[in-house]
Amino acid sequence: MTDQLTPNAIGRDVARADGPLKVLGAAPYAYDQPLTDPLYLCTVDATVVRGRVAGVDASAALAMDGVELVLTHENAPELSTEDGELRVLQSPEVHFRGQVVAAVVATTTEVAAAAAGAVVVTYDTEPFAVTAGSDPAGLHAPEKVNAGYPTDTDDGDLDAAVAAAAFTVDEEYTTARTHNNPLEPHTTVATWTGGDLHVFEASQSVFGARRVLAGVFGLDPERVRVTCPYVGGGFGSKGSPHAGAVVTVMAARMLPGRSVKFALTRRQMFRLVGYRPRMTQRVRLAAAPDGTLTGVGVDVVQESARIKEYAEQTAVAARMMYAAPNRRTSHRLALLDIPVPTWMRAPGEAPGMFALETAIDELAARVGIDPIALRVRNEPERDPATGKPFSSRHLVDCLHEGADRFGWYDRDPRPRSRRVNGWLVGYGVAASTYPAYRMPANSAVVRYTADDRYRVEIGASDLGTGAWTALAQIAADALGVPQDSIDLAIGDTRLPRATVAGGSSGTASWGTAIVEAARAFRDKFGRTPEPDDEVFADAPENTAAKDFALHGYGAQFAEVRVHEDTGEIRVPRLYGMFDAGRVINPRTARSQLVGGMTMGLSMALHEDSVMDTALGHTANPDLGEYHIAANADVHEIRADWLGIPDERLNPMGSKGIGEIGITGTAAAIANAAHHATGVRVRELPITLDKFLR
């Protein structure tokens, strides 16, 4: 157990602290920082998929007024990294279409763009493979998968369980390539002064960005400062710097004293900053006559880049969701000549829970029981993946409570049983889950300034999650003062170290450090400190992780309408009930959960980066053709929570909420579409053609 805070500011429905600044457009994002005479960078990107740069003719570009520098692999400084994504301009090799092969720096954006267009690059090309199955090298087993999980697991005898089962499911589920597409493009603004580098980086982790850039450029991290008070979304892609940051810092190094700015174009956001790769999951379920699971199997085949491996932990949710004595999971990669994938909101669980939760719905239909009852019947007593007890697990409560609030039991369970004005109407349910991570290596400073005010410092990031607000609420309760006595400072490596705003771990990780520092401050200085009294503290070790399985849960319900003649699909209602521990701020928490469900809706219905197999790139790389949910796509989306604190996790009793909202949404919608139409869609996105086959 951790020593719990007494909630006072925590749990209050206070407005987002940075809201007033943001509605005025006054929050400075990376590109908005005022600078004197900055320079603008524009890259030249490979127009072939695989091969070598044979020659670069930059003479026309260099002749343009205002051009300060043209960078190519011939004049680029040497980098000290083996990371295939970050080794920018280190060789003439081309590994994917859209790779940076040159860069121009000029006094205005217009000149930079014109000059980049005037750089003539010629190539020697080689044959390429851009889709799984087209690569002669075949599939590859990664050493481990993202977040350190084992690649394969094998417990009991799945094949025997399937052979002996009364009911089985054996189906393939495919999820599309999807791009994070935060509204703020990835941006880097770099300035070298003497041997010191200062970077404004659109980042989910200023310390992570510093570590990576210091490594790539062979610098002492102390000479690198990364600043990022506001981030325009990231959803994983801003978890770590990409090639654009490297080339900008490189250019700035060659132009000491000048600030070099680079914001990626939207088109470049489809190739240089990562994405969720396309994957196929074969799911096998075996069940006794009453629906008790006897076997669970998930085999994943995922696309990844040849130059840098990324193996999403897609099957890990199936390792812990339901009890079953026989279980086998595996992850395999097709290594291709494609851009490097990375984290996108709930890597692993988002695609994994689409497949698993659709398969569970299929099993419920075959057994002939309610899908909620099927899930309740297979609730495990301990974590099937580790054998540890759960620190808390309220999935069944989420299912029951959510079903009541949604009106689940109004439905006639038979598919195609309800029609309204030419629309077939259905209800679907799916479970959600996401681990409750807390990262090591977080510290905070608490300082008494004067007049009952406290400054609280930690190098955290707020990419829209509400950290500016929630951390102040936590600090207030930890110090026993009102929230408006707290002056919070985040988003700079000059502040105490902090881990990434990722893995839904931010509030737990940073909040624990703040609580530790605040308690140490009170121990040392009592309730009547002097101005400038200050305490620095490291967050204590996460001992709960050793003895318990730590996860959040939820149940999502969807009402779906599919037009009988056209196959058009609409989602008039989404409802989520979550087991998210104690909620720090109900207003910002609701936005996080609803935002995750909205992205889940978007994943279910819209998002698909289509691979042009002839040209080897995304055929729809902009927001006109890659559709993300727009206002008119979203009808009623509501999220609630049980509000049961988990006192083992952290002093707030909170679980992360940034990612769980996207898990299970697509399955709830697919299951509702099946209930509406009798058509089972196993490939995302669920577009109208799939009902008309």
Added chain:
Amino acid sequence: MEADITLRVDGEDRKVTVDTRTTLLDALRDRLGVTAPKKGCDHGQCGSCTVLVDGRRVVSCLSLAVARDGAEVTTAAGLADADGPHPVQRAFVANDALQCGFCTPGQVCSAVGVLAEVKAGWPSAVTEGDAAPELTDAEVRERMSGNLCRCGAYPGIVAAIREVGA
């Protein structure tokens, strides 16, 4: 080629020399340091650069600055007046109609435009018949669909706009 133009930005006359290729968005952000409008796509596909030009909403990335010489441009920063933020801006904060805030300056400008359009009786694709449009959820969603929000703040955005229009 360069051109000297004057823009009235948030109530202030600003003279600026622009490349004739410079968009209104880049003129505001890179030349005048007016960073309230954001660049999310530069292709008219996201709405984050929305400003009001002579009172009407415009995606400033699709407008050339030279073509706007003499225009009155209002950004999110200029919606506020001596009494503080515009009612739409206050309603956005109250309804938590934002998360990362990057789309927000465009959303609030667009919302002010929508309220004026509905008041003026302009129909949208979802307006039924010839009757004057009413500020329903469906009308707001339709009219605000040019402003993408990746954080998914749409329910709050709709609530905020309806609250101000009520």
